Amino acid sequence: MRFLHSKFQNIKPYTPGEQLNNPEVIKLNTNENPYPTPANVIEAATKVAATLSRYSDPTAREVIEPLAAHFGVKPEEVFVGNGSDEVLSLLFQGFAEEGINFADLTYGFYEVYRQYYQCKGETIPLQKDFTLNLADFNQTKGTIILANPNAPTGLVTPKEELLDFIQKHPERLFIVDEAYGDFANESIIKEAVKYENVVVVGTFSKSRHMAGARLGFAVSNAQRINELNRLKFSTNPYNVNSMTIACGKASLANQAYVDECVQKVIATRTWISQQLTDLGFEVLPSHTNFIFVRHPKLAGQDFYQQLKEKNILIRWFDQERIRDFCRVSIGTDEEMHKFLNVTTALLERVN
Numbered sequence: 268m269r270f271l272h273s274k275f276q277n278i279k280p281y282t283p284g285e286q287l288n289n290p291e292v293i294k295l296n297t298n299e300n301p302y303p304t305p306a307n308v309i310e311a312a313t314k315v316a317a318t319l320s321r322y323s324d325p326t327a328r329e330v331i332e333p334l335a336a337h338f339g340v341k342p343e344e345v346f347v348g349n350g351s352d353e354v355l356s357l358l359f360q361g362f363a364e365e366g367i368n369f370a371d372l373t374y375g376f377y378e379v380y381r382q383y384y385q386c387k388g389e390t391i392p393l394q395k396d397f398t399l400n401l402a403d404f405n406q407t408k409g410t411i412i413l414a415n416p417n418a419p420t421g422l423v424t425p426k427e428e429l430l431d432f433i434q435k436h437p438e439r440l441f442i443v444d445e446a447y448g449d450f451a452n453e454s455i456i457k458e459a460v461k462y463e464n465v466v467v468v469g470t471f472s473k474s475r476h477m478a479g480a481r482l483g484f485a486v487s488n489a490q491r492i493n494e495l496n497r498l499k500f501s502t503n504p505y506n507v508n509s510m511t512i513a514c515g516k517a518s519l520a521n522q523a524y525v526d527e528c529v530q531k532v533i534a535t536r537t538w539i540s541q542q543l544t545d546l547g548f549e550v551l552p553s554h555t556n557f558i559f560v561r562h563p564k565l566a567g568q569d570f571y572q573q574l575k576e577k578n579i580l581i582r583w584f585d586q587e588r589i590r591d592f593c594r595v596s597i598g599t600d601e602e603m604h605k606f607l608n609v610t611t612a613l614l615e616r617v618n
C-alpha cells in the first residue's frame with residue numbers, strides 16, 4: 268500500500284545543519300548568534316510558560332506592534348510566522364502561480380519549496396564572481412525570490428539596483444529574504460511598504476538570539492499582508508506560540524543588546540576575514556554573520572571533515588560550482604581563535 272500522495276513520492280527534503288548537543292563542539296555551521304540569549308527574553312518565556320494551557324494570540328499583536336515600530340511601518344504591514352521558513356512556505360504556496368525564479372546558488376529551501384508546491388520557474392546562474400545580475404531574470408516569468416544578502420555567498424545586491432529593478436517590473440512579485448539584513452546596510456524594508464509588488468522576509472534566528480524560538484516575519488503593503496493572513500487563517504491560525512510572541516517582544520525591547528552583538532559579530536568577521544586571507548584563503552566579502560571561503564590547497568570537503576575531527580563544525584555544500592568552498596559562521600572571538608589555530612595547523616600539514 269502506498270498512502271503518501273504520489274506528488275510527494277520523489278520530494279527531496281532540505282538538509283538542516285547538524286545540531287550536536289555536545290558542549291565540546293564549536294558550532295560554526297548554522298549562522299546562529301553566538302552570544303547568549305539576554306535575560307529579559309528568558310524571563311519573558313518563563314513568565315508565559317505559566318499560561319501555556321491557553322492558545323496563543325492568533326493576531327500576535329504583542330510582537331507585531333513593536334516590530335512595526337522598529338521598522339517604522341504600520342502593524343497592518345507586518346506578518347509573523349513560525350520561523351521565516353514558514354513565511355517562505357506560505358509565499359511559495361500562495362504567490363507563485365505563474366512560476367517562481369531564483370539564483371542557482373542561494374538558500375537551499377527555495378528549491379525544496381518549489382518542488383513541494385509544484386511551482387514552475389527557472390534557476391538563474393549567478394555570475395562568475397557569484398554576484399547576481401538582475402537583468403538575467405528578464406527572460407523568466409512570475410515571482411522572483413532572492414536572499415539579500417545572499418546565502419551561502421554572503422554577497423549583496425545594492426538596494427538602489429534592486430529597487431530600480433522592482434520599480435521597472437510592477438507586474439512581477441519580488442520576495443526579498445533579508446535573513447541577514449541586520450549584518451548589512453542594504454535593507455529595503457522601509458521602501459517595501461510603498462510598492463504593491465514587494466514582500467520582505469526576515470527572521471529572529473540570525474541576529475536576535477532566537478533560532479530555537481522560531482520567529483520570522485514579512486513586511487509588505489497591507490494588501491499582501493492581508494493575503495498572507497488569509498492563507499495562515501486557512502491553515503494554522505496559532506502559528507506562533509505564546510512564548511515566542513513574548514520573547515520577540517522582549518527582544519525588541521532590548522535593541523541595544525542586539526545592536527551590540529551585531530557589532531561584535533561584524534568586528535570579528537572583519538578580523539577573521541583578514542586572518543584567513545593572510546593564510547592564503549579566498550574570502551568573499553561578507554555582509555552577513557558567516558564567511559564563504561576556499562583555499563587552493565585544501566578541498567572544501569577535506570577542510571570540513573578535518574575540522575569536524577577537531578570538534579569544529581562548519582558547513583560544506585556538495586553542490587556544483589561551490590564544492591571548493593566552506594561556509595563558516597562567525598562565532599565569539601574565543602571560538603574564532605580556536606578555529607583559526609586549528610586551521611593554521613591543518614595548512615602547515617598540506618603546505
Ligand SMILES: *Cc1c(COP(=O)(O)O)cnc(C)c1O
Nearest residue numbers: 350351352374414446470472483
Ligand atoms: C536561516 C535562513 C532562513 C530561515 O530562518 P528561520 O527564520 O530560522 O526559519 C531563511 N532564509 C535564509 C536566507 C536563511 O539563511
